[in-house]
Amino acid sequence: MKTCPQCQEPFELTATEREFLKKVEPTVGGRRFEIPEPKLCSPCRRQRRYAQRNDRNMYRRTCDKTGRPIISAHHPNKAFPVYAIDVWWSDAYDPHAYGRDFDFSRPFFEQFKELSNTVPRAAAIVVNSENCDYTVFTLQSRNCFLSSRLADSEDIYYTYLALKSRSCFDSYNLMECELCYEAVDCGKCYQCFYTTSSKGSFNLLFCSDMSGCSDCFGCVGLVQKKYCVFNQQLSKEEYEKRVKEWWDGSHESMLRCKAAFADFAKQFPVRATQVFNSENVQGSHVFESKNVYNSYDVVGSEDVLNSTQIETSKDMMDCDFTYACELSYEVIAGGRSMRNLFSFSLVGNNNDVMYSHYCNNGNMNLFGCVGMKNGKYSILNKQYTKEEYEALVPRIIEHMQKTGEWGEGFPMELSTMSYNESVAQERFPLSKEEVLAHGWSWYDAPESTVAAAEGENVIRCEVSGKAFRLIPQELKFYKDMGLPLPTRHPDVRHKDRLALRTPYKLHETQCRKCGTKTWTDQNEDKIIYCQKCYLETVY
Numbered sequence: 001m002k003t004c005p006q007c008q009e010p011f012e013l014t015a016t017e018r019e020f021l022k023k024v025e026p027t028v029g030g031r032r033f034e035i036p037e038p039k040l041c042s043p044c045r046r047q048r049r050y051a052q053r054n055d056r057n058m059y060r061r062t063c064d065k066t067g068r069p070i071i072s073a074h075h076p077n078k079a080f081p082v083y084a085i086d087v088w089w090s091d092a093y094d095p096h097a098y099g100r101d102f103d104f105s106r107p108f109f110e111q112f113k114e115l116s117n118t119v120p121r122a123a124a125i126v127v128n129s130e131n132c133d134y135t136v137f138t139l140q141s142r143n144c145f146l147s148s149r150l151a152d153s154e155d156i157y158y159t160y161l162a163l164k165s166r167s168c169f170d171s172y173n174l175m176e177c178e179l180c181y182e183a184v185d186c187g188k189c190y191q192c193f194y195t196t197s198s199k200g201s202f203n204l205l206f207c208s209d210m211s212g213c214s215d216c217f218g219c220v221g222l223v224q225k226k227y228c229v230f231n232q233q234l235s236k237e238e239y240e241k242r243v244k245e246w247w248d249g250s251h252e253s254m255l256r257c258k259a260a261f262a263d264f265a266k267q268f269p270v271r272a273t274q275v276f277n278s279e280n281v282q283g284s285h286v287f288e289s290k291n292v293y294n295s296y297d298v299v300g301s302e303d304v305l306n307s308t309q310i311e312t313s314k315d316m317m318d319c320d321f322t323y324a325c326e327l328s329y330e331v332i333a334g335g336r337s338m339r340n341l342f343s344f345s346l347v348g349n350n351n352d353v354m355y356s357h358y359c360n361n362g363n364m365n366l367f368g369c370v371g372m373k374n375g376k377y378s379i380l381n382k383q384y385t386k387e388e389y390e391a392l393v394p395r396i397i398e399h400m401q402k403t404g405e406w407g408e409g410f411p412m413e414l415s416t417m418s419y420n421e422s423v424a425q426e427r428f429p430l431s432k433e434e435v436l437a438h439g440w441s442w443y444d445a446p447e448s449t450v451a452a453a454e455g456e457n458v459i460r461c462e463v464s465g466k467a468f469r470l471i472p473q474e475l476k477f478y479k480d481m482g483l484p485l486p487t488r489h490p491d492v493r494h495k496d497r498l499a500l501r502t503p504y505k506l507h508e509t510q511c512r513k514c515g516t517k518t519w520t521d522q523n524e525d526k527i528i529y530c531q532k533c534y535l536e537t538v539y
Contacts, residue, residue, distance in 0.1 A: 004041035011041035016293060020305055020317045024329045026341060026354065029390030033397050035329065035341075036407040038318070042294060042306045043428075046504075048409055049320055049332040050424035051440070052344045054417045055136060055148040055160070056494065059449045063087055064120065072123035073136050076449055078416065079117040085133055088122035088371075095119060095371045099382030102368075102396055107403045108355070112368050113414055115380055116357060119370040121416070125333070127348045127360050139323065139335045139347055145471065146490055149309070151323050151335065157474055158490045160497075163299075163311060163323065169477055170486070172497040173285075175299060175311075181483060184500050185274070185285060187299075193483065194258065196500060197274060205247060206261040209270075209538075217243050218261045220268045221538045230264055249482040269512065269529040269537060272520040274502075284502060284521045296504045296521075308504055318409075330409040342409050354393075357416070367393050418443035427504065461489035513537070 001012050021035045054073045063070050064081035074082045098119045130142040139151040149161040156162045158170045165177040175187040184196040198210040205217045212224040227239035273284040283295040290302045297309045305317040313325045326338035335347040341354045348361040359372040367379045377389040400406035418441040435442045457470040466489045502521040509520045511530035518530040
């Protein structure tokens, strides 16, 4: 049993975790290198990864190459240059120009930080996408705005995590959805508003945990039902009449419906964990997956350990925010890549990359690189032949073994984001004093640098007092769908949706029906059923 040096909690790796570390051991130049067991416990490792990534904070600044005004995920006081997205991807930028020799008299992380402080970054991670400059971590999408974690999607606004979806607004975690609004954790849904944890459904209003349903209002836990209001079966005519009594598309009726639905939903049992069509799972919000341990928000994946927000991936441990990846360890923000270790932001066909940052689109065989694109056989951004690379990397790994750096993820001190800018502040919130006491970075953005609303249709948030603008696309959507205009700033709306979700942590409880012990991520004020009892009750 080990003690985590950060939180002082005891922890121990399982046999499965040890087997995984053996499975992903890299082979370079014919030599295989063992990956040591991690020094930090799983939650502290996740916190360290989350501290590398900024999903929602956007700033006004100028492109350091062209001087033109841009919006960026990097504030103006960063040590490194920041280029407009199109400039970064153009031939105007050559990452190899910043290459340098490895110094075996100094620690690796020290040398990496010096490189990181000089290499330009794109204003945001937007790969093979069109008209998505006001988004971050976007892959093969188009016409998206103020959203994050998008892939193969179109016309997505104010949304976090949308895959293969289109024309959706103000949502969180959508897969193959269309024309949805204020939808959370939904898959294959069409025209569903104020709806959570539902799949394969159409035309839902204020519903939760619905499967294969259509034309329902205020309902919970129904399967293949139609024309229901507060779980009561009605005729089509009765349904339409009852809905009109409740809902007229105004802000007042929205508040009244939300309150009534919240009260109604309290009487229904909830699943101990949100696990659907999956096998051998310890975690929650897991869909159509197999062999998932201590992981959350996993879709269509297999053999996933200690990870979060993993989609269509296989053989992943200590990874977060990855889409269509394989055989990776200690990676945060990956897309369509495989065999990568200890890296951040590898989006778009990047293979065999170690200890690198912001290397996107077609890289392979990189070690300690920053801001590469279509690169290969490079170390600290310096180009080598295949033979030179395979001779030098083993020497660097041996050096890192001696310094104690090999096998550890990037320390928080090397993050390009301040702690309060990063995703870590959402899941592991700390005060400014606590962050500084750890020796980590905190950034108080001057008002002049924060991306703010300008022009017509500007509204002041009823909660935060911050101004926000309604853009033409959303005004048209609200009008076409008969929805009220929002009265809260997009940041507040995101926090409201996040509050609907459970924490990434399980605790033991008893099934309220059969009394057996089970694990759950739900609050104890809910009626919690084990998976077996829930399925027997609902299905």
